[in-house]
Amino acid sequence: MAAPAIEEVLARVEKDEAAKLKNITVHKELELEFDLGNLLAFDPNPLNTRSYHHEKRAEFLCSLARDNTQLLINQLWTLPTERVTETIVAKLPEPTTRLPREKPVPKPRPPTRWEEFAKLKGIQKKKKTNLVWDDVHKEWRRRWGYKRAKDDTKEWLIEVPVTADPNEDQFAKRQTAKKERVAKNELNRLRNIARSEKGKVPGIGLTPTSQPSKQELGKAMHVAKLSTASMGRFQDRLPKEKEPKNMGKKRKFQPLIGDFTAEKNKQLEILKIMDSKKPSLDVNKAVNRQMREEDAEAAAKRRKMPKKGGRGGKNQGGKKGKGPARAKGGKGKGFAGKRK
Numbered sequence: 124m125a126a127p128a129i130e131e132v133l134a135r136v137e138k139d140e141a142a143k144l145k146n147i148t149v150h151k152e153l154e155l156e157f158d159l160g161n162l163l164a165f166d167p168n169p170l171n172t173r174s175y176h177h178e179k180r181a182e183f184l185c186s187l188a189r190d191n192t193q194l195l196i197n198q199l200w201t202l203p204t205e206r207v208t209e210t211i212v213a214k215l216p217e218p219t220t221r222l223p224r225e226k227p228v229p230k231p232r233p234p235t236r237w238e239e240f241a242k243l244k245g246i247q248k249k250k251k252t253n254l255v256w257d258d259v260h261k262e263w264r265r266r267w268g269y270k271r272a273k274d275d276t277k278e279w280l281i282e283v284p285v286t287a288d289p290n291e292d293q294f295a296k297r298q299t300a301k302k303e304r305v306a307k308n309e310l311n312r313l314r315n316i317a318r319s320e321k322g323k324v325p326g327i328g329l330t331p332t333s334q335p336s337k338q339e340l341g342k343a344m345h346v347a348k349l350s351t352a353s354m355g356r357f358q359d360r361l362p363k364e365k366e367p368k369n370m371g372k373k374r375k376f377q378p379l380i381g382d383f384t385a386e387k388n389k390q391l392e393i394l395k396i397m398d399s400k401k402p403s404l405d406v407n408k409a410v411n412r413q414m415r416e417e418d419a420e421a422a423a424k425r426r427k428m429p430k431k432g433g434r435g436g437k438n439q440g441g442k443k444g445k446g447p448a449r450a451k452g453g454k455g456k457g458f459a460g461k462r463k
Contacts, residue, residue, distance in 0.1 A: 147193060147197065149190045149193050149194055151166075151168055151190075151194070152168055153167045153168050155167070155191065155194055155195075157195065157198050158218060158219050158220045159198060159199065159202065159215055159216055160215050160216050160217050160218030160219060160220075161218040161219075161220055161222065162195065162215075163220060164191050164192075164194060164195045164198075166187075166191055170187075171183075199213050200213075202214060202215065202216070232319065233318070233319045235315045235318075236311075236314075236315070236318075251266065252266070253265060253266055254266065255272045255273075256272070257272035257273060259273075260272075275297070276297070276301075281293040281294065281297070341365075
């Protein structure tokens with residue numbers, strides 16, 4: 124028996140592979156409705172209830188989903204395409220179906236003050252590389268953050284400027300300047316947030332108001348005077364200027380080295396109070412408290428008493444009032460009873 128030719132073997136293999144693969148042509152009684160902008164396909168054909176209930180349900184659903192997906196992909200290939208980075212991309216049209224969403228569409232972020240200034244002046248943002256060359260360590264390092272290049276906080280020796288005080292701590296001065304820069308950036312960030320939310324932008328020391336009161340104006344003037352280098356010591360006062368109220372009081376501390384007699388007496392008084400078995404009684408405070416309690420009880424009794432009637436001197440019961448009852452006494456002895 125002669126061996127089969129190579130062409131026959133290849134034909135059989137291609138036939139078997141074609142039988143395994145599904146055909147891209149799908150026939151439907153009713154055409155599907157497509158919304159290619161949202162990649163949606165609506166199948167108006169009725170389901171085959173016999174296949175859905177009696178046969179294997181999972182296989183039926185997979186076959187139905189495969190056919191509808193094939194039809195959707197066939198529609199995508201009819202759209203205009205373009206090549207982007209060695210990839211063929213289809214241009215989707217505008218969606219026609221409005222899909223519900225849980226939250227509203229986010230609004231665009233309003234520009235910051237710097238962005239508005241840059242747009243006005245025509246300044247374009249240039250992207251900087253993250254790595255720069257460090258001449259000290261002779262290597263490429265990050266521009267910002269940990270182990271950054273030209274990190275002056277790691278220096279163990281700082282040259283004192285000619286105009287600076289020779290006794291001033293340059294390391295502490297550098298740390299203070301850094302904290303001020305960080306605080307300023309944080310203030311600018313909060314201002315941008317307040318401006319985007321259309322709220323009141325906080326000032327340097329006081330919150331602005333639309334119609335400031337006299338007290339707020341006095342406080343603002345007081346804060347402005349204290350903002351000088353001398354903390355307002357050499358600031359001149361107006362002819363009828365008064366000190367603002369509710370500006371806080373400075374706490375007065377006793378000197379560490381001074382009158383030891385006063386400190387000794389103060390400590391002895393504390394020990395005397397701690398050592399005494401009977402608690403100290405403030406007579407004035409106790410009397411005032413007792414008087415307040417008695418007044419409260421009297422007011423409560425007056426509220427509970429029945430009110431008198433109107434004309435005719437009638438009581439609340441409807442009878443004419445005859446005044447307080449008096450006990451009968453003997454001859455020439457007056458009243459024997461006592462009023463209660």
